[in-house]
Amino acid sequence: MEKHSAWIIFITLFVSSVHSQETAQERLPAQGEILVPRPINTGCSHISTTCDQISLDDIVPSRDSKGDIKCCPTGTFFNGTDCVSKPTTICPANTKLQAGACISNEKPKCPAGTTLQEEKCISTTEPSCLPGARFDSGNCISTHPPSCDAGFQFNGVSCISTQGRVCSAGFTAVENVCISNIPPTCPSGEKLESGSCTHSQPPSCPGQMTLEKGLCTQKQAPICPTGFTFDYQSKSCSHQEKPSCPAGTTFSERVCISNQPPHCTQGQFNGWACQSPESPLCPYGASVFDGLCISTRTCPPNTIKSRDPVSGIEQCCPTGTTWDESKGKCVGDGTSSDPCLAAGGSMENGRCVVNFIPHLCTAGFTYNGRVCAFRSPPQCPPGTTFSKGVCILAETPRCEGGAFNGTACIMPQPPSCPNQSTLSGSICISTVPPTCPDQMTLGGDICILTSPPVCPAGWAVYL
Incomplete structure (x- = not known):
């Protein structure tokens, strides 16, 4: 009962604390004016003496942002201090809600003769200029070009004379410059070169030095220790003796090669692999050639076998014609009785040319443009493979105390060099x-000494 009475007292105090708000008369927005919407509060009106009745069923819990819970009437919420109404946005007449603002239904207007462009009222009438001028890019441009006094013309920048340059007597106008008709001269013992007077005596160099690119230069090979000579390729001092290898081996391109060739347990070492004693097999009557099984070939009727005298290649050509490998054709003499024409040839540079006739091959063989080749490569016994015209065993050639490099046995002992030297490549x-004499400097592969050249008294080298 006491709890029920407390609720009645709370509701009575809440209702009495709600103040009525008189809704002000809304004024119409001016043209282009944006009205800010405002919320409408709920509560008792001071005009009416009655208020809405609120029962306990209208009271609901409400949680604020801090998590505190208070009881508020339906339609309100607890903001941490009071129970407040939820705002409702209503715009005045002739406006509409857009992006949180009340926008007038009327579009902005500009004075007569203007139009709205980019937030400005722009005149629809183009600017006018004084007579004799036109409006262009914000300026009034005269329709008359610039003028100059008589005897002058405008070149886009200045007034220039229309008359040619006049030079004094003894001078000639050349490219707007007056040039003297008398050529320049130099004092005795001098000559004119490149616009200057140069001494007839060239610069001189002392001793064994020679003039090179305006400098006196002396060059000589770098100096090496006794027993060494300068190697221009490696730009170092190379020993006169070649690298040496242990007994039973020979130096070859940075390594020591055994004098004993690789060996095979089966077959024979042929210089690069273990070769089977068995030869590759081809069909009866055929032979191995260039990795193929080939058979004899014959020429069709009314054709002959013709060999090109330069390349030695043979083709079948119509009778009376010869094979020309450079043209890739059978060539005739071009006369009216030329069999080349009868075979369907055509004239080129006064001679008849025609395609060769393919050779006739034995059954199972096909002419490939050079030979009659069998459709399958030569066959080798089981455990071997056909390579480079022979049958090769699967065994890898072996070396005693060394390693097979594809052609020979490389020994593990490296080549040795004389004292005060080291192996570099194959030397x-x-x-x-290397060193150079005093006052000389080493420039790559040469010792160089330079000094300025000497000229006669009163003269200097001009570079």
Whole structure:
């Protein structure tokens, strides 16, 4: 009972605390004016003496942003302090809600003779200029070009004379410059070169030096220790002796090669593999040639076998014609009785040419443009493969104390060089770098000494 009475007291205090709000008369928005919507509050009107009745069923729990729970009437919520009404947006007449604002239904207007463009009222009448001028890119441009005094013409920048340049006597106009008719001269013992007077005596260099690119230069080979010579390819001092290898081996391109060739347990080493004693097999009457089984070939009737005298290649040509490998054709003499014409040939540069006739091959063989080849490669016994015209065993050639490199046995012992030298590529080079005489500098593969050239008194080298 006490709890029920507390609720009645709470509701009475809540209702009495709600103040009525008089809705002000809305004014119409001016043209282009945006009205900000405002919420309508609920509660008792001061005009009426009655208020809406609220029962306990109209009270519901409401949670604020902090998580606190209070009881508020339906249609309101707890904002952390009071129970407030949820706002309702209503726009005035002749407006509509758009992006949170009340927008007038009337579009903005501009004065007569203007139109709205990019938030501005722009005149529909083009600018006018004084007579004799036209409007262009914001300026009034004269329709008359610039003028100059008599005897002058406008070149786009200045007024220039229409008369040619006049030079004094003894001078000639050349490209707007007056040039003297008398050529320039130099004092005795001098000559004119490249616009300057040069001494007839060239610059001189002391001793064994020679003039090179305006400098006196002396060159000589770098100096190497005793027993070494300068190697221009490696730009180092190379020993006169070649790298040496242990007994039973020979130096070959940076390694020591055994004098004993690789060996095979079966077959025979042929220089690159273990070759079977059995020869490749081809069909009866055929032979192995260039990795193929080939048979004899014959020419069809009314054709002859013709060999090109330069390449030695043979083809079957119509009788009376010869094979020309450079043209890729059978060639006749071009006369009216030429069998080339009867075989369907055509004239080129006064001679008849015709395609060759394919050879006739034995059954199972096909002419490939060179030979009659069998459809399958030569056959080898089981456990071997056909390669480079022979039958090769699967066995890898073996080396005693070395490793097979594809052609020979490489021994593990490296080549050795004389004292104060080391192996570099296929030569022994000195561990001491090459040197140059005093006052000379090493430039790549040469020792160079430079000094300025000497000219006669009162003269200087002009580079």
